[in-house]
Amino acid sequence: MRCCSSRCICCGVNGFLAFSSAFLVSTGVGFEYILAKHAATAAQKLPSLADKRITPHVLRHTCAMHTLKATRDVRKVSLWLGHASLQSTEIYLRADPTEKLEALAAMAPPSLKPDRFAAPDKLLAMLKSIGRSTNYVE
Structure with missing residues (x-):
């Protein structure tokens, strides 16, 4: 036919x-x-792919995340995705946990000066009594 x-x-x-x-x-x-x-x-x-929902949007999002990770430039991601403004692309900045981890690693740890801790006698007595007790809700 x-x-x-x-x-x-x-x-x-x-x-x-x-x-x-x-x-x-x-x-x-x-x-x-x-x-x-x-x-x-x-x-x-x-086999682990069988449980995942793979859609064109997932591929697009994955590509955007890989581009962001490789270039660290949101403008390039925006250009690649064809977004009209950077505001549309900013969601990928919030979705990337490595950005947060890098910011956390860049911060200096709190500076504590070494010293001896002396717990009050009341606190030590309470902790000792709890340690001996079988009923912890008193």
Whole structure:
């Protein structure tokens, strides 16, 4: 059976619609279909992927996070993603825990001067009594 026009992207084949690869790639649904197919194949080699929801948005987000980690430049991430403003890209700064860890590591630890701690006698007596007691809620 021939297609109804030269621009038709599908034709009947054994009762099913056979879509052209150009249609599948050019539409979001088509890309999701191809991605799901490849994710299922990858899950056979890496079973932990089977529990994950892999979508085009997840790929886009992962790419953005890798670009941010590699360049440390939010402007490049914004350019890569095609965002109109940097405000749209700032969410990736908050999503990256390494930024927070680096800031924490850059801070100097609190300086404590070595000294002897002398606990008050009342505190020591209370702790000793709790240690001997079997009923801790007194």
